[in-house]
Amino acid sequence: MSKTILVVDDDPHIGDVIGFALEKAGMQVHYAHDGQQALQKFQHTSPDLIVLDINMPEMDGLEVCREIRKTSNLPIVFLSSRDDEIDRILGLELGGDDYVTKPFSPRELVARINAILKRTQLKNLDSMTPSDALSIGKLNIFPSQHRANWGNNDITLTATEFAILLLLAQRPVQVFSRDHIMQKAYDSNVYVSDRTIDSHIRHIRQKFTDIGCESIIETVHGVGYKLASCK
Template sequence: MADDRKTILIVDDEERIRRLLRMYLEKENYIIEEAADGQEGLDLALEEDYDLILLDLMLPKLDGIEVAKQLREEKNSPIMMLTAKGEELNRIQGFEVGADDYIVKPFSPREIVLRVAAILKRTQSLKETEIKNANLIQLPHLEIDNRSHRVIADGKQVNLTPKEYDLLYYLASSPDQIFGREQLLREVWKYEFFGDLRTVDTHVKRLREKLAKQSEEAPRMIETVWGLGYKFNSYPATDEK
């Protein structure tokens, strides 16, 4: 069985702090890794995908602000800043480079645990929303649910073959982008070196016909770009037949 526990990286040059945080967080069933300086912390954070990084501000080699700044250029890993400095300027610096939360030493370990849980809950909710949005395309006259492969046109279900569905989803996933027939054969049909270009035209024709049975507007969202190929419009093209 896969281990679905959350992994947390503690970056702090004080061993006492790392040991204290490890003890409390491991009690909550988190997997803990440690780094004793900013460079080591940055290297680990870039190499692994941590669910949360507890990052001290004052660190040897690279300070926490620089670590967060460089990390944000590559990843969106949640960051909680830990520091002995409580001045507003330091808090603003932390948030400006992408910190998600900020706590001042000396802190209560129980408060850390509660804040960690809150950040992880929030980021998990955001991830679930992103996944849901990625799987669902909702437009004024058309809805495509990629989890169930259901297509709804103006409130009525459209029955498509698997390849017709693949073609529609591929086009609708990149609205307003023009796709040549060769590209569609390569990406949808996986034909690398051969394939009849009329295959694309035939499937587009059938797709429009099936959409037209349920909606007047939906089939006109697949637009022919003469001499180039096809594109999908978020709204029906005014002159597409």
């Protein structure tokens, strides 16, 4: 089934370039040119993913993301003309799934979008079996439902955060390097920086801390990350 993408950018030319690449890849595209219009289109078009420019007048992309995250865990890919680390970290910590700096390769952007959509593709819940659930201590993960909880508390995770947590939980005693996490959480033809992985890890930790889990992911200095004891 064709996926629907909402492209939000105040530069019509950039929007057209992105739209052309997405349509060529078999996706349906809707456009918005400012933050308010983005929120309206989000409500009325029910997109599968949003490509969201950060630097827009009046309501910027970060504020749009904050509003969307109040009601939805829809995947968001940020676009920015700036490669400032603070923008990248803030965007990811607000709940963005990826961050692409302008100028960018339309082919790479489509690859990143496909990678995220692949991770968010849910199985038919009717086919879910008990073995589908993964439980370690108080941590419970349900891959078919794209759902995780700690005790009785559900955790809202983005697609990338969920993919990282599931990877660590599938081999709870293994230490994963950042490179390994990149390869598993993203398609092999998509490059992300170490700082991007660190930001996702930090965001996962904060979400679990907020519901009383003091440690969900351990840092093994000089090596990478592993799942904590989950007691």
